[in-house]
Amino acid sequence: MRPFQKYFCAIAISLWAVSPGHAQLLVAPTLHIRAEAGSGRVALTLDACGGRTDARILSALVENKIPATIFVTGIWLKHNAAAVEIMRAHPELFELENHGGRHIPAVDTPQKIYGIRSAGSPEAVLAEVESGAAALAVTGEPAPKWFRGATAEYSPSAIAMIRKLGFKIAGFSVNGDGGSLLGAKETARRIAAAEDGDVIIAHINQPTHAAGEGVVQGLLALKAKGLTFVRLDDADGVGDEGTTD
Ligand SMILES: [Zn+2]
Numbered sequence: 001m002r003p004f005q006k007y008f009c010a011i012a013i014s015l016w017a018v019s020p021g022h023a024q025l026l027v028a029p030t031l032h033i034r035a036e037a038g039s040g041r042v043a044l045t046l047d048a049c050g051g052r053t054d055a056r057i058l059s060a061l062v063e064n065k066i067p068a069t070i071f072v073t074g075i076w077l078k079h080n081a082a083a084v085e086i087m088r089a090h091p092e093l094f095e096l097e098n099h100g101g102r103h104i105p106a107v108d109t110p111q112k113i114y115g116i117r118s119a120g121s122p123e124a125v126l127a128e129v130e131s132g133a134a135a136l137a138v139t140g141e142p143a144p145k146w147f148r149g150a151t152a153e154y155s156p157s158a159i160a161m162i163r164k165l166g167f168k169i170a171g172f173s174v175n176g177d178g179g180s181l182l183g184a185k186e187t188a189r190r191i192a193a194a195e196d197g198d199v200i201i202a203h204i205n206q207p208t209h210a211a212g213e214g215v216v217q218g219l220l221a222l223k224a225k226g227l228t229f230v231r232l233d234d235a236d237g238v239g240d241e242g243t244t245d
Contacts, residue, residue, distance in 0.1 A: 001052035002115065003172070003234070005131045006124055007189075008202075011056070012155045012210040014130070015017035017068075017212075017232070020082070020184070022107065022156075023111040024107065024111070024155040026107060026113065026153040026154060026155055026157075026219045027153065027156060027159070028152055028153045028154075029154070029157075029159070029169060029171035029201045029239050029243040030037040030171045030173050030199075030238075030240050030242040031056070031170055031172055031173060031232065031237050031239040031243070032173050032199060032230075032237070032238055033152075033197055033198075033199060033236065033237050033238070034197065034198045034235065034236050034238070035196045035197040036196065036228075038225075038228075039052070039225070039226035039227060039228070040195060040196030040197075040227045040228070040231050041151065041196060041197075041227060041228040041229070041235075042194045042195075042196070042197070042198045042199070042200060042222065042227055042228075042230075042236055043068045043140045043198070043199045043200065043201075043229070043230050043232055043237070044068045044069070044200050044216070044219065044229055045071060045148070045170060045172060045199060045200065045201050045202075045232065046068050046070050046071070046101055046147065046201075046202055046203060046204040046215075046226065047070075047071045047201065047202075047204070047205065047206050048070055048071065048072045048073065048080070048083075048099065048203075048205045049073055049075075049099065049103050049150065049201050049203065049205050050073060050074065050076050050079075050103055050205060051076070051079075051205040051206060052076045052079070052080065052205060053080050053082075053136070053204060053205065053207065054203070054205065054206060054207040054209075054212040054215075055207060056100070056207070056212050056213060056215075056216055057202075057204050057215050057216060058075065058083060058087075058234070059084055059088060059203065060216040060219065061093060061094075061219075062086065062093065064219070064220065064222065064223060065093065066093070066219055066229050067092070067094070067095075067229050067230065067231045067234075068079045068093065068094060068095075068229070068231065069094075069095045069096075069097055069133055069146070069149045069170075069231045069233070070085075070087065070094055070095070070097065070133075070204060071098065071146075071170065071231045072096055072097070072099050072111065072135075072136065073099045073100050073102065073103045073132060073135070074096075074100070074101040074131055075101075075102060075103060075133055075147050075151075075198030076099075076205060077135050077139060078115035078140075084096075084139055087113035087139070088139070088140070089220060094231075095231040095232060095233050096136060096138075096139070096141045097144045097145070097146040097147070097148070097170065097232065097243050098128065098129065098132040098133050098136060098144040098147045098148070098167065099132060099147075099149075099150070100104050100128045100129065100131070100132040100147075100149060100150055101103050101127065101128055101129075101130075101131025101132045101135060101146055102128060102131065103116075103155075104116070104117070104124070104128045104149075104150055105117075105119060105127065105148040105149055105150045105153060105160055105222065106118075106119060106122070106125050106128060106147075106150070106154050106158045106159075106162060107119060107120070107125070107149075107153070107154060107155045107157060108121055108122045108124070108125045108155050108156075108157055108158045108161070109121075110198070112180060113151045113153050114151050114179075116150060116151060119158075122157070122158075122161060123227075125158045125161055125162070125215065126161065126165075128149070128152070129147055129162055129167065129245075130165070132147070141230055144167070144245045145166075145168060145215075145232075145233065146167060146168050146170045147162055147165075147169055147170065148163075148168035148169065148170040148171075149169075152172070152201070153237050154169070154173065154241075156242075159241060159242055160242065160244060161245075163242065163243070166183050167238060168237065168239070168244045169192070169243035169244070170199075170203035170232060170237070170239075171199070171239045171241075171243055172199045172200065172244075173197075173198045173199050173200075173230060174190060174191065174193070174199065174200040174201070175201055176190050176191045176194075176200045176201055176202035176215060176218065177190075177191075177201075177203055177205070177211040177212075177214065178201040178211070179204040179213060180202070180203040180209045180211045180212070181203075181209070181211065182210075182211050182212065182214065183214065184212075184213040184214035184217065185214060185215025185234050186214065187202070187210075187211045187213075187215055187217075187218060188213075188214040188217035188218040188221065188244045189218070190214075190217060190218065191214070191217075191218025191219060191221070191222065191223035192217075192218045192222060192225075193223060194218075194227070196227070199232075199237065200223030200227065202215045203215075205219060208222070234239065
């Protein structure tokens, strides 16, 4: 066997090995809010996947009265009681929505997405969505209406299942912080470039990452430009891939 053939065989085998069953094609849905006359409005969504709370972002939102939709997991809720208290003390600013019980991708076949193992079965997707809602119910927050799965990628069959449970699925149109891995400057640039109707995604659970500083800078730039911030429960979000209709 020639070297390059060997190489391709090795790739094929390793792909097969990490993807038991057949890997489904996944979708990463988008979400927009309806544009509005005036200087424009955007929806800020922040994921709290696990870990801690980025106080730089949380205090900037409170000080500048910037409303946000926070997608929280059961794991994050368990370890961030003080942050939840601050959010609950400002119901006019914070809407808490469902990011799953254990931060497991809502994909009903076994595969890995960005290195994270998918739920792997319809039952496990169901458990992830319902345990996320149950964790939120314990906080006394209103029942969540939106779901965003870990990695924000889904199998189409999982999307149908989650819709049947009554949740809309929150895609986005501006990837603000690249999974919290971007530098402060690039994060600020991306967020500041958001336009009327955009839904921004970033993270509020990585206090040690440089991206958090960029989130604050980007938001303040948008505010200075006169854009209004709305939460998902105050806007008619329209998503593709059957996520909202
Ligand atoms: Zn997440």
